Amino acid sequence: MRILGTAALALNRIWATKIRSLLTMLGVVIGVAAIVALTSIVDGASQGINKSLATLGTNQLNITAMAADSLTEQDANALADLDNVSVMFVQAQNQGTIATRESRVNARLVGVSSQYFEAVKPEIALGSYLSSSSFAATSKDVVFGADAANDLGITKEMLGTSVKLNGQDFRLVGVLDDQAGFGTSGRVYVTIDSARKLFSQYPYVSSIVIQANTPEQVDTLQIQADVLLRERYGLGSETTARYTITNQASLIAAVGTITATLGLLLTGIAAISLLVGGIGIMNIMLVSVRERTREIGVRRAIGAKQSNILTQFLIEAIVLSLAGGVVGLILGEIAAFFLAVLGDWVFSIRLDTVLLVLGFSLLVGVVFGVWPARQAAKLEPIDALRFE
Protein backbone atom coordinates (compact mmCIF):
# COMPACT_ATOMS: atom_id res chain seq x y z
CA MET A 1 0.00 0.00 0.00
CA ARG A 2 1.27 3.42 -0.84
CA ILE A 3 2.17 5.89 1.84
CA LEU A 4 -0.71 8.25 0.98
CA GLY A 5 -3.20 5.44 1.38
CA THR A 6 -1.69 4.58 4.75
CA ALA A 7 -1.81 8.23 5.78
CA ALA A 8 -5.48 8.37 4.76
CA LEU A 9 -6.15 5.33 6.96
CA ALA A 10 -4.46 7.01 9.91
CA LEU A 11 -6.41 10.24 9.42
CA ASN A 12 -9.61 8.27 9.08
CA ARG A 13 -8.96 6.56 12.39
CA ILE A 14 -8.08 9.84 14.15
CA TRP A 15 -11.27 11.42 12.81
CA ALA A 16 -13.32 8.41 13.93
CA THR A 17 -12.10 8.88 17.51
CA LYS A 18 -12.16 12.67 17.63
CA ILE A 19 -12.52 13.23 21.36
CA ARG A 20 -9.86 10.74 22.27
CA SER A 21 -7.52 12.13 19.64
CA LEU A 22 -8.02 15.66 20.92
CA LEU A 23 -7.30 14.62 24.49
CA THR A 24 -4.26 12.69 23.34
CA MET A 25 -2.95 15.76 21.54
CA LEU A 26 -3.51 18.00 24.53
CA GLY A 27 -0.12 17.30 26.12
CA VAL A 28 1.71 18.31 22.96
CA VAL A 29 -0.63 21.29 22.45
CA ILE A 30 0.19 22.63 25.91
CA GLY A 31 3.89 21.90 25.57
CA VAL A 32 4.21 23.65 22.22
CA ALA A 33 2.01 26.59 23.22
CA ALA A 34 4.17 27.03 26.33
CA ILE A 35 7.40 26.99 24.29
CA VAL A 36 6.05 29.54 21.82
CA ALA A 37 4.64 31.88 24.44
CA LEU A 38 7.69 31.67 26.71
CA THR A 39 10.12 32.23 23.84
CA SER A 40 8.13 35.27 22.90
CA ILE A 41 8.20 36.62 26.46
CA VAL A 42 11.97 36.26 26.67
CA ASP A 43 12.32 37.83 23.23
CA GLY A 44 10.10 40.73 24.16
CA ALA A 45 11.87 41.30 27.44
CA SER A 46 15.32 41.32 25.88
CA GLN A 47 14.04 43.60 23.10
CA GLY A 48 12.90 46.07 25.75
CA ILE A 49 16.09 45.87 27.78
CA ASN A 50 18.30 46.22 24.74
CA LYS A 51 16.30 49.18 23.51
CA SER A 52 16.75 50.93 26.84
CA LEU A 53 20.44 50.13 26.90
CA ALA A 54 20.95 51.20 23.31
CA THR A 55 19.54 54.68 24.02
CA LEU A 56 22.39 55.09 26.47
CA GLY A 57 24.89 54.39 23.70
CA THR A 58 27.23 51.50 23.35
CA ASN A 59 30.32 53.71 23.44
CA GLN A 60 29.70 54.81 26.98
CA LEU A 61 31.51 54.09 30.26
CA ASN A 62 29.85 54.66 33.64
CA ILE A 63 32.19 55.22 36.53
CA THR A 64 30.25 54.97 39.75
CA ALA A 65 31.52 56.08 43.11
CA MET A 66 31.28 53.43 45.81
CA ALA A 67 31.15 56.02 48.60
CA ALA A 68 30.01 59.65 48.81
CA ASP A 69 33.62 60.90 48.77
CA SER A 70 35.14 58.47 46.26
CA LEU A 71 35.14 60.53 43.08
CA THR A 72 35.57 64.23 42.47
CA GLU A 73 34.98 66.73 39.71
CA GLN A 74 38.77 66.89 39.27
CA ASP A 75 38.76 63.17 38.49
CA ALA A 76 36.09 63.87 35.91
CA ASN A 77 38.10 66.63 34.28
CA ALA A 78 41.17 64.40 34.18
CA LEU A 79 39.14 61.66 32.53
CA ALA A 80 37.74 64.14 30.00
CA ASP A 81 41.31 64.91 28.95
CA LEU A 82 42.01 61.31 27.94
CA ASP A 83 42.37 60.57 24.21
CA ASN A 84 39.24 59.67 22.28
CA VAL A 85 36.79 61.00 24.88
CA SER A 86 34.03 62.90 23.10
CA VAL A 87 31.65 63.58 25.94
CA MET A 88 31.96 63.73 29.69
CA PHE A 89 29.33 64.50 32.26
CA VAL A 90 28.97 63.97 35.95
CA GLN A 91 26.03 63.18 38.14
CA ALA A 92 25.53 63.74 41.82
CA GLN A 93 22.44 62.20 43.30
CA ASN A 94 20.62 61.79 46.55
CA GLN A 95 17.18 61.13 47.95
CA GLY A 96 15.10 64.21 48.58
CA THR A 97 11.59 65.60 48.52
CA ILE A 98 9.76 67.42 45.79
CA ALA A 99 6.62 69.45 46.42
CA THR A 100 4.04 71.66 44.78
CA ARG A 101 1.56 73.72 46.73
CA GLU A 102 -0.76 70.69 46.79
CA SER A 103 1.47 67.69 47.38
CA ARG A 104 4.85 66.44 48.35
CA VAL A 105 6.65 63.18 47.46
CA ASN A 106 10.04 61.58 47.76
CA ALA A 107 12.21 61.49 44.69
CA ARG A 108 15.75 60.94 43.61
CA LEU A 109 17.39 64.30 42.99
CA VAL A 110 20.03 64.17 40.29
CA GLY A 111 22.46 66.93 39.57
CA VAL A 112 23.91 66.68 36.08
CA SER A 113 26.57 68.61 34.24
CA SER A 114 25.84 70.47 31.02
CA GLN A 115 26.60 67.68 28.53
CA TYR A 116 24.15 65.24 30.12
CA PHE A 117 21.08 66.02 28.01
CA GLU A 118 22.79 66.10 24.63
CA ALA A 119 24.60 62.85 25.42
CA VAL A 120 21.65 60.87 26.76
CA LYS A 121 18.92 62.59 24.73
CA PRO A 122 15.99 61.49 26.88
CA GLU A 123 12.60 62.00 25.21
CA ILE A 124 10.84 65.12 26.34
CA ALA A 125 7.11 65.21 27.01
CA LEU A 126 6.60 68.83 28.06
CA GLY A 127 8.77 71.93 27.94
CA SER A 128 12.51 71.50 27.42
CA TYR A 129 15.75 70.14 28.85
CA LEU A 130 17.90 72.18 31.16
CA SER A 131 19.34 74.76 28.76
CA SER A 132 22.74 76.44 28.79
CA SER A 133 21.21 79.35 30.65
CA SER A 134 19.95 76.86 33.23
CA PHE A 135 23.57 75.92 33.79
CA ALA A 136 24.48 79.52 34.51
CA ALA A 137 25.49 79.52 38.14
CA THR A 138 22.54 81.40 39.54
CA SER A 139 19.64 79.67 37.86
CA LYS A 140 17.56 77.09 39.67
CA ASP A 141 15.73 75.13 36.97
CA VAL A 142 14.43 71.58 37.24
CA VAL A 143 13.30 68.86 34.79
CA PHE A 144 11.04 66.08 36.10
CA GLY A 145 11.12 62.42 35.11
CA ALA A 146 7.76 61.03 34.04
CA ASP A 147 6.91 59.22 37.29
CA ALA A 148 7.96 62.13 39.48
CA ALA A 149 5.71 64.36 37.36
CA ASN A 150 2.83 61.92 37.66
CA ASP A 151 3.26 61.62 41.42
CA LEU A 152 2.96 65.36 41.82
CA GLY A 153 0.20 65.73 39.20
CA ILE A 154 2.23 68.05 37.01
CA THR A 155 0.27 69.54 34.09
CA LYS A 156 1.35 71.61 31.11
CA GLU A 157 0.11 74.77 32.79
CA MET A 158 2.55 74.31 35.64
CA LEU A 159 5.60 74.69 33.37
CA GLY A 160 7.52 77.77 34.38
CA THR A 161 5.99 77.78 37.85
CA SER A 162 7.77 77.16 41.09
CA VAL A 163 8.20 73.75 42.75
CA LYS A 164 10.08 72.99 45.94
CA LEU A 165 13.06 70.64 46.11
CA ASN A 166 14.11 69.92 49.71
CA GLY A 167 12.21 73.08 50.58
CA GLN A 168 14.07 75.31 48.08
CA ASP A 169 12.31 77.02 45.19
CA PHE A 170 13.02 75.75 41.67
CA ARG A 171 11.48 76.62 38.32
CA LEU A 172 9.96 73.64 36.44
CA VAL A 173 11.12 73.80 32.81
CA GLY A 174 10.33 70.35 31.43
CA VAL A 175 8.99 66.84 31.92
CA LEU A 176 10.63 63.76 30.34
CA ASP A 177 8.76 61.02 28.56
CA ASP A 178 10.83 58.19 29.98
CA GLN A 179 8.25 55.75 31.30
CA ALA A 180 9.83 52.80 29.47
CA GLY A 181 13.23 53.66 30.91
CA PHE A 182 15.22 51.85 33.53
CA GLY A 183 13.59 53.01 36.71
CA THR A 184 14.94 56.47 35.95
CA SER A 185 11.56 58.03 35.64
CA GLY A 186 11.22 58.71 39.37
CA ARG A 187 14.08 61.16 39.09
CA VAL A 188 14.25 64.90 38.90
CA TYR A 189 17.13 66.64 37.21
CA VAL A 190 18.84 69.86 38.29
CA THR A 191 22.23 71.35 37.42
CA ILE A 192 25.22 70.01 39.28
CA ASP A 193 25.67 73.45 40.92
CA SER A 194 22.11 73.39 42.20
CA ALA A 195 22.67 69.87 43.46
CA ARG A 196 25.58 71.06 45.58
CA LYS A 197 23.32 73.53 47.30
CA LEU A 198 20.72 70.85 47.86
CA PHE A 199 22.75 67.98 49.18
CA SER A 200 26.21 67.46 47.82
CA GLN A 201 29.61 68.53 49.09
CA TYR A 202 31.97 70.11 46.61
CA PRO A 203 33.89 68.55 44.82
CA TYR A 204 32.37 65.08 45.14
CA VAL A 205 30.20 63.44 42.45
CA SER A 206 28.34 60.14 42.47
CA SER A 207 29.16 59.14 38.95
CA ILE A 208 31.14 60.16 35.93
CA VAL A 209 30.12 59.18 32.43
CA ILE A 210 32.53 59.35 29.54
CA GLN A 211 31.85 58.49 25.93
CA ALA A 212 34.42 57.32 23.42
CA ASN A 213 34.39 58.67 19.88
CA THR A 214 33.55 55.23 18.51
CA PRO A 215 32.26 51.99 20.11
CA GLU A 216 35.53 50.24 19.13
CA GLN A 217 37.51 52.55 21.41
CA VAL A 218 35.46 51.77 24.51
CA ASP A 219 37.48 48.80 25.76
CA THR A 220 40.77 50.66 25.51
CA LEU A 221 39.24 53.74 27.10
CA GLN A 222 37.98 51.62 29.99
CA ILE A 223 41.53 50.46 30.73
CA GLN A 224 42.94 53.98 30.37
CA ALA A 225 40.30 55.38 32.74
CA ASP A 226 40.99 52.68 35.28
CA VAL A 227 44.77 53.27 35.12
CA LEU A 228 44.27 57.01 35.47
CA LEU A 229 42.04 56.74 38.53
CA ARG A 230 44.36 54.21 40.19
CA GLU A 231 47.29 56.58 39.69
CA ARG A 232 45.36 59.53 41.12
CA TYR A 233 44.49 57.60 44.26
CA GLY A 234 47.62 55.45 44.45
CA LEU A 235 45.61 52.22 44.29
CA GLY A 236 47.21 48.83 43.72
CA SER A 237 45.88 46.67 40.93
CA GLU A 238 43.98 44.45 43.37
CA THR A 239 41.68 47.05 44.94
CA THR A 240 38.65 48.49 43.22
CA ALA A 241 36.63 49.47 46.27
CA ARG A 242 36.58 53.17 45.37
CA TYR A 243 34.61 52.95 42.11
CA THR A 244 33.27 50.59 39.49
CA ILE A 245 33.46 51.06 35.75
CA THR A 246 30.66 49.59 33.70
CA ASN A 247 30.87 49.30 30.01
CA GLN A 248 27.52 49.68 28.22
CA ALA A 249 28.45 47.15 25.53
CA SER A 250 29.41 44.53 28.08
CA LEU A 251 26.17 45.27 29.92
CA ILE A 252 24.24 44.56 26.73
CA ALA A 253 26.22 41.37 26.27
CA ALA A 254 25.52 40.38 29.87
CA VAL A 255 21.81 41.01 29.41
CA GLY A 256 21.99 38.90 26.26
CA THR A 257 23.55 36.06 28.22
CA ILE A 258 20.96 36.33 30.96
CA THR A 259 18.02 36.32 28.57
CA ALA A 260 19.53 33.45 26.60
CA THR A 261 19.90 31.42 29.80
CA LEU A 262 16.41 32.37 30.86
CA GLY A 263 15.11 31.35 27.45
CA LEU A 264 16.91 28.04 27.69
CA LEU A 265 15.50 27.42 31.15
CA LEU A 266 11.94 28.20 30.10
CA THR A 267 12.28 26.15 26.92
CA GLY A 268 13.63 23.30 29.03
CA ILE A 269 10.57 23.40 31.25
CA ALA A 270 8.30 23.52 28.21
CA ALA A 271 10.24 20.65 26.63
CA ILE A 272 9.48 18.55 29.69
CA SER A 273 5.77 19.12 29.19
CA LEU A 274 6.25 18.17 25.54
CA LEU A 275 7.93 14.98 26.72
CA VAL A 276 4.97 14.24 28.95
CA GLY A 277 2.72 14.89 25.96
CA GLY A 278 4.72 12.37 23.97
CA ILE A 279 4.33 9.76 26.69
CA GLY A 280 0.59 10.43 26.59
CA ILE A 281 0.56 9.70 22.88
CA MET A 282 2.56 6.52 23.39
CA ASN A 283 0.19 5.40 26.12
CA ILE A 284 -2.90 5.89 23.96
CA MET A 285 -1.23 4.26 20.98
CA LEU A 286 -0.43 1.19 23.08
CA VAL A 287 -4.05 1.02 24.23
CA SER A 288 -5.12 1.46 20.63
CA VAL A 289 -2.90 -1.41 19.45
CA ARG A 290 -4.49 -3.66 22.04
CA GLU A 291 -8.03 -2.58 21.17
CA ARG A 292 -7.41 -3.10 17.48
CA THR A 293 -5.65 -6.44 17.69
CA ARG A 294 -8.46 -8.13 15.74
CA GLU A 295 -8.35 -5.43 13.09
CA ILE A 296 -4.59 -5.91 12.80
CA GLY A 297 -5.16 -9.67 12.39
CA VAL A 298 -7.72 -9.11 9.63
CA ARG A 299 -5.46 -6.64 7.87
CA ARG A 300 -2.59 -9.13 8.02
CA ALA A 301 -4.90 -11.88 6.68
CA ILE A 302 -6.02 -9.80 3.70
CA GLY A 303 -2.46 -9.02 2.72
CA ALA A 304 -1.00 -6.29 4.96
CA LYS A 305 2.72 -6.73 5.56
CA GLN A 306 4.35 -5.92 8.90
CA SER A 307 5.67 -2.75 7.32
CA ASN A 308 2.12 -1.67 6.35
CA ILE A 309 0.93 -2.07 9.93
CA LEU A 310 4.02 -0.32 11.29
CA THR A 311 3.56 2.66 8.97
CA GLN A 312 -0.15 2.90 9.72
CA PHE A 313 0.38 3.19 13.47
CA LEU A 314 3.48 5.33 13.17
CA ILE A 315 1.74 7.82 10.91
CA GLU A 316 -1.16 7.91 13.33
CA ALA A 317 1.18 8.87 16.17
CA ILE A 318 2.99 11.42 14.01
CA VAL A 319 -0.25 13.00 12.83
CA LEU A 320 -1.51 13.23 16.41
CA SER A 321 1.71 14.83 17.57
CA LEU A 322 2.10 17.14 14.59
CA ALA A 323 -1.53 18.24 14.75
CA GLY A 324 -0.97 18.93 18.46
CA GLY A 325 2.08 20.93 17.45
CA VAL A 326 0.16 23.03 14.94
CA VAL A 327 -2.70 23.73 17.37
CA GLY A 328 -0.17 24.53 20.11
CA LEU A 329 1.71 26.84 17.76
CA ILE A 330 -1.45 28.77 16.90
CA LEU A 331 -2.50 29.07 20.55
CA GLY A 332 1.04 30.00 21.58
CA GLU A 333 1.27 32.74 18.95
CA ILE A 334 -2.11 34.11 20.00
CA ALA A 335 -0.90 34.19 23.60
CA ALA A 336 2.36 35.80 22.48
CA PHE A 337 0.44 38.46 20.58
CA PHE A 338 -1.56 39.46 23.66
CA LEU A 339 1.53 39.37 25.84
CA ALA A 340 3.26 41.67 23.34
CA VAL A 341 0.34 44.08 23.48
CA LEU A 342 0.38 44.00 27.29
CA GLY A 343 4.16 44.28 27.58
CA ASP A 344 4.38 46.88 24.81
CA TRP A 345 6.94 45.07 22.72
CA VAL A 346 7.00 44.16 19.06
CA PHE A 347 5.08 40.97 18.18
CA SER A 348 6.65 38.87 15.48
CA ILE A 349 6.24 35.25 14.41
CA ARG A 350 9.74 33.85 14.29
CA LEU A 351 10.35 31.31 11.56
CA ASP A 352 12.97 29.52 13.63
CA THR A 353 10.48 29.04 16.49
CA VAL A 354 7.86 27.72 14.07
CA LEU A 355 10.27 25.27 12.48
CA LEU A 356 11.68 24.27 15.86
CA VAL A 357 8.34 23.42 17.47
CA LEU A 358 7.00 21.67 14.38
CA GLY A 359 10.22 19.69 14.08
CA PHE A 360 10.07 18.90 17.77
CA SER A 361 6.48 17.67 17.63
CA LEU A 362 7.30 15.57 14.58
CA LEU A 363 10.18 14.07 16.55
CA VAL A 364 7.92 13.40 19.54
CA GLY A 365 5.49 11.56 17.22
CA VAL A 366 8.25 9.41 15.75
CA VAL A 367 10.01 8.67 19.04
CA PHE A 368 6.86 7.84 20.98
CA GLY A 369 5.06 6.21 18.06
CA VAL A 370 7.73 3.72 17.10
CA TRP A 371 7.34 1.36 20.01
CA PRO A 372 3.54 0.96 19.85
CA ALA A 373 3.77 0.65 16.06
CA ARG A 374 6.37 -2.10 16.39
CA GLN A 375 4.17 -3.87 18.92
CA ALA A 376 1.35 -3.78 16.37
CA ALA A 377 3.52 -4.96 13.47
CA LYS A 378 5.02 -7.83 15.47
CA LEU A 379 1.64 -9.39 16.28
CA GLU A 380 1.28 -12.88 14.81
CA PRO A 381 -1.75 -12.90 12.47
CA ILE A 382 -3.28 -16.02 14.01
CA ASP A 383 -2.92 -14.70 17.56
CA ALA A 384 -4.36 -11.37 16.48
CA LEU A 385 -7.33 -13.03 14.75
CA ARG A 386 -8.03 -15.20 17.78
CA PHE A 387 -7.85 -12.21 20.16
CA GLU A 388 -11.13 -11.52 21.94
Next chain:
Amino acid sequence: MADEVVRLDKVRRDYLVGDQITTALGGVDLVIERGEFVAIVGPSGSGKSTMMNLIGCLDRPSSGSVLIAGDSTNDLSDNKLTELRSRAIGFVFQQFQLLPNTTAIENVMAPLLYQGIGTKAAKKSATQMLTQLGLGDRLNFDRNRLSGGQQQRVAIARALVTSPDIVLADEPTGALDSKTGAAVIELLKELHREGRTIVLITHDLEIAASAPRRVFLRDGLVERDERGVS
Protein backbone atom coordinates in the same frame (compact mmCIF):
# COMPACT_ATOMS: atom_id res chain seq x y z
CA MET B 1 -1.63 -34.24 -13.72
CA ALA B 2 -4.47 -32.23 -12.27
CA ASP B 3 -3.78 -28.73 -10.98
CA GLU B 4 -3.20 -28.97 -7.24
CA VAL B 5 -3.82 -25.77 -5.30
CA VAL B 6 -3.30 -27.32 -1.87
CA ARG B 7 -0.99 -30.19 -0.98
CA LEU B 8 -0.35 -31.21 2.62
CA ASP B 9 2.28 -33.94 3.10
CA LYS B 10 2.54 -35.56 6.57
CA VAL B 11 1.76 -32.23 8.16
CA ARG B 12 2.20 -31.95 11.90
CA ARG B 13 1.52 -28.88 13.95
CA ASP B 14 2.47 -28.87 17.63
CA TYR B 15 1.86 -26.01 20.02
CA LEU B 16 3.59 -25.30 23.24
CA VAL B 17 0.91 -24.59 25.81
CA GLY B 18 2.56 -23.67 29.09
CA ASP B 19 5.32 -26.30 29.22
CA GLN B 20 3.26 -28.99 27.48
CA ILE B 21 3.35 -29.81 23.80
CA THR B 22 -0.13 -30.15 22.32
CA THR B 23 -0.51 -31.73 18.90
CA ALA B 24 -3.15 -29.97 16.82
CA LEU B 25 -2.47 -31.90 13.61
CA GLY B 26 -0.70 -35.24 13.82
CA GLY B 27 0.50 -36.02 10.30
CA VAL B 28 -2.11 -35.10 7.74
CA ASP B 29 -2.07 -35.71 3.97
CA LEU B 30 -4.51 -33.77 1.84
CA VAL B 31 -4.68 -32.66 -1.78
CA ILE B 32 -7.21 -30.13 -3.08
CA GLU B 33 -7.43 -29.53 -6.80
CA ARG B 34 -8.33 -26.35 -8.59
CA GLY B 35 -12.06 -25.87 -8.90
CA GLU B 36 -12.98 -28.11 -5.97
CA PHE B 37 -15.49 -27.22 -3.26
CA VAL B 38 -14.27 -28.91 -0.08
CA ALA B 39 -15.73 -28.76 3.42
CA ILE B 40 -13.35 -29.42 6.25
CA VAL B 41 -15.55 -30.67 9.06
CA GLY B 42 -14.94 -31.48 12.68
CA PRO B 43 -15.86 -30.64 16.26
CA SER B 44 -13.90 -28.06 18.15
CA GLY B 45 -10.42 -29.35 19.00
CA SER B 46 -10.33 -31.54 15.91
CA GLY B 47 -7.65 -29.42 14.28
CA LYS B 48 -9.73 -27.65 11.66
CA SER B 49 -8.69 -24.14 12.72
CA THR B 50 -5.05 -25.20 12.54
CA MET B 51 -5.75 -26.62 9.10
CA MET B 52 -7.30 -23.34 8.06
CA ASN B 53 -4.30 -21.36 9.35
CA LEU B 54 -1.91 -23.61 7.43
CA ILE B 55 -3.87 -23.51 4.18
CA GLY B 56 -4.44 -19.77 4.69
CA CYS B 57 -0.68 -19.11 4.96
CA LEU B 58 -1.17 -17.64 8.42
CA ASP B 59 0.96 -20.35 10.01
CA ARG B 60 3.69 -22.84 9.10
CA PRO B 61 3.80 -26.55 9.94
CA SER B 62 6.03 -28.00 12.66
CA SER B 63 6.96 -30.76 10.23
CA GLY B 64 5.81 -32.06 6.86
CA SER B 65 5.19 -29.72 3.97
CA VAL B 66 2.45 -27.38 2.87
CA LEU B 67 2.29 -26.33 -0.77
CA ILE B 68 -0.12 -23.58 -1.73
CA ALA B 69 -0.53 -22.97 -5.46
CA GLY B 70 2.76 -24.77 -5.93
CA ASP B 71 4.74 -22.76 -3.34
CA SER B 72 5.99 -24.32 -0.12
CA THR B 73 5.17 -22.21 2.93
CA ASN B 74 7.69 -23.93 5.19
CA ASP B 75 10.68 -21.69 4.75
CA LEU B 76 9.09 -18.43 3.70
CA SER B 77 9.86 -15.24 5.54
CA ASP B 78 6.95 -13.33 7.05
CA ASN B 79 7.02 -10.97 4.09
CA LYS B 80 7.03 -13.73 1.45
CA LEU B 81 4.31 -15.59 3.30
CA THR B 82 2.20 -12.42 3.30
CA GLU B 83 2.77 -12.03 -0.43
CA LEU B 84 1.71 -15.63 -1.04
CA ARG B 85 -1.34 -15.17 1.18
CA SER B 86 -2.28 -11.97 -0.58
CA ARG B 87 -2.03 -13.63 -3.99
CA ALA B 88 -3.45 -17.10 -3.30
CA ILE B 89 -5.97 -16.81 -0.49
CA GLY B 90 -9.24 -14.94 -0.04
CA PHE B 91 -10.55 -15.12 3.53
CA VAL B 92 -14.18 -15.07 4.59
CA PHE B 93 -14.38 -14.92 8.37
CA GLN B 94 -17.13 -16.03 10.72
CA GLN B 95 -17.84 -12.60 12.22
CA PHE B 96 -17.51 -10.86 8.81
CA GLN B 97 -14.51 -8.98 10.24
CA LEU B 98 -15.10 -5.87 8.19
CA LEU B 99 -12.56 -3.20 9.03
CA PRO B 100 -13.78 -0.60 11.52
CA ASN B 101 -14.60 2.95 10.40
CA THR B 102 -14.53 2.02 6.74
CA THR B 103 -17.17 1.79 4.05
CA ALA B 104 -18.08 -1.28 2.01
CA ILE B 105 -15.95 -0.19 -0.92
CA GLU B 106 -12.97 0.71 1.28
CA ASN B 107 -13.09 -2.81 2.72
CA VAL B 108 -13.03 -4.38 -0.70
CA MET B 109 -10.29 -2.04 -1.92
CA ALA B 110 -7.99 -2.82 1.01
CA PRO B 111 -6.50 -6.14 -0.26
CA LEU B 112 -5.79 -4.52 -3.64
CA LEU B 113 -4.12 -1.52 -2.03
CA TYR B 114 -1.97 -3.86 0.07
CA GLN B 115 -0.91 -5.51 -3.21
CA GLY B 116 0.35 -2.11 -4.35
CA ILE B 117 -2.41 -1.47 -6.87
CA GLY B 118 -3.29 2.21 -7.34
CA THR B 119 -6.37 3.71 -5.70
CA LYS B 120 -8.17 4.35 -8.98
CA ALA B 121 -7.78 0.81 -10.33
CA ALA B 122 -8.63 -0.64 -6.91
CA LYS B 123 -11.79 1.42 -6.74
CA LYS B 124 -12.86 0.22 -10.16
CA SER B 125 -12.32 -3.47 -9.35
CA ALA B 126 -14.00 -3.13 -5.96
CA THR B 127 -17.04 -1.41 -7.49
CA GLN B 128 -17.36 -4.18 -10.06
CA MET B 129 -17.09 -6.90 -7.45
CA LEU B 130 -19.64 -5.32 -5.08
CA THR B 131 -22.05 -4.68 -7.96
CA GLN B 132 -21.72 -8.30 -9.02
CA LEU B 133 -22.72 -9.35 -5.50
CA GLY B 134 -25.75 -7.06 -5.52
CA LEU B 135 -24.26 -4.29 -3.36
CA GLY B 136 -23.85 -1.70 -6.10
CA ASP B 137 -26.10 0.70 -4.20
CA ARG B 138 -24.29 0.19 -0.87
CA LEU B 139 -20.76 1.15 -1.87
CA ASN B 140 -20.32 3.97 0.62
CA PHE B 141 -22.27 2.46 3.48
CA ASP B 142 -20.25 1.79 6.57
CA ARG B 143 -20.47 -1.37 8.62
CA ASN B 144 -23.23 -0.15 10.95
CA ARG B 145 -25.61 0.53 8.07
CA LEU B 146 -25.31 -2.93 6.51
CA SER B 147 -27.33 -6.00 7.53
CA GLY B 148 -25.57 -9.22 8.56
CA GLY B 149 -26.09 -10.78 5.14
CA GLN B 150 -24.86 -7.64 3.40
CA GLN B 151 -21.79 -7.52 5.62
CA GLN B 152 -21.00 -11.12 4.76
CA ARG B 153 -21.37 -10.33 1.07
CA VAL B 154 -18.95 -7.41 1.47
CA ALA B 155 -16.56 -9.84 3.18
CA ILE B 156 -16.96 -12.28 0.26
CA ALA B 157 -16.38 -9.47 -2.25
CA ARG B 158 -13.22 -8.60 -0.31
CA ALA B 159 -12.11 -12.25 -0.55
CA LEU B 160 -12.79 -12.47 -4.27
CA VAL B 161 -11.50 -9.11 -5.48
CA THR B 162 -7.88 -10.26 -5.80
CA SER B 163 -8.95 -13.38 -7.83
CA PRO B 164 -7.27 -15.73 -5.33
CA ASP B 165 -6.53 -19.39 -6.02
CA ILE B 166 -8.55 -20.43 -2.98
CA VAL B 167 -11.51 -18.88 -1.17
CA LEU B 168 -11.13 -19.92 2.45
CA ALA B 169 -14.37 -19.56 4.39
CA ASP B 170 -14.27 -20.05 8.17
CA GLU B 171 -17.77 -20.77 9.52
CA PRO B 172 -19.18 -18.18 7.12
CA THR B 173 -22.75 -18.71 8.27
CA GLY B 174 -21.97 -18.82 11.98
CA ALA B 175 -23.16 -15.30 12.72
CA LEU B 176 -26.18 -15.33 10.40
CA ASP B 177 -29.80 -16.45 10.74
CA SER B 178 -30.56 -19.66 8.85
CA LYS B 179 -32.18 -17.95 5.87
CA THR B 180 -29.31 -15.52 5.30
CA GLY B 181 -26.87 -18.35 6.01
CA ALA B 182 -28.48 -20.43 3.29
CA ALA B 183 -28.14 -17.51 0.87
CA VAL B 184 -24.42 -17.26 1.63
CA ILE B 185 -23.99 -21.01 1.01
CA GLU B 186 -25.88 -20.60 -2.27
CA LEU B 187 -23.43 -17.83 -3.18
CA LEU B 188 -20.44 -20.08 -2.41
CA LYS B 189 -21.98 -22.83 -4.57
CA GLU B 190 -22.41 -20.38 -7.39
CA LEU B 191 -18.77 -19.26 -7.08
CA HIS B 192 -17.82 -22.93 -7.26
CA ARG B 193 -19.88 -23.36 -10.44
CA GLU B 194 -17.96 -20.40 -11.88
CA GLY B 195 -14.81 -22.46 -11.38
CA ARG B 196 -13.42 -21.10 -8.12
CA THR B 197 -11.80 -23.28 -5.48
CA ILE B 198 -13.74 -23.09 -2.21
CA VAL B 199 -12.53 -24.45 1.13
CA LEU B 200 -15.23 -24.27 3.76
CA ILE B 201 -14.29 -24.80 7.42
CA THR B 202 -17.27 -25.77 9.58
CA HIS B 203 -18.43 -27.82 12.54
CA ASP B 204 -21.97 -27.91 11.15
CA LEU B 205 -22.70 -31.18 9.27
CA GLU B 206 -25.71 -29.66 7.55
CA ILE B 207 -23.65 -26.81 6.13
CA ALA B 208 -20.88 -29.25 5.22
CA ALA B 209 -23.40 -31.33 3.27
CA SER B 210 -23.66 -28.55 0.69
CA ALA B 211 -20.07 -29.26 -0.39
CA PRO B 212 -19.42 -32.03 -2.95
CA ARG B 213 -16.36 -33.19 -0.94
CA ARG B 214 -16.12 -33.41 2.82
CA VAL B 215 -12.98 -34.03 4.85
CA PHE B 216 -13.77 -35.08 8.42
CA LEU B 217 -11.15 -34.34 11.07
CA ARG B 218 -10.94 -35.86 14.52
CA ASP B 219 -8.15 -35.42 17.06
CA GLY B 220 -5.79 -33.93 14.54
CA LEU B 221 -6.17 -36.64 11.91
CA VAL B 222 -8.26 -37.11 8.76
CA GLU B 223 -10.99 -39.50 9.78
CA ARG B 224 -12.90 -39.68 6.50
CA ASP B 225 -12.70 -38.09 3.06
CA GLU B 226 -16.13 -38.27 1.35
CA ARG B 227 -17.07 -37.30 -2.16
CA GLY B 228 -20.45 -36.99 -3.85
CA VAL B 229 -23.77 -35.75 -2.57
CA SER B 230 -24.29 -36.96 0.96
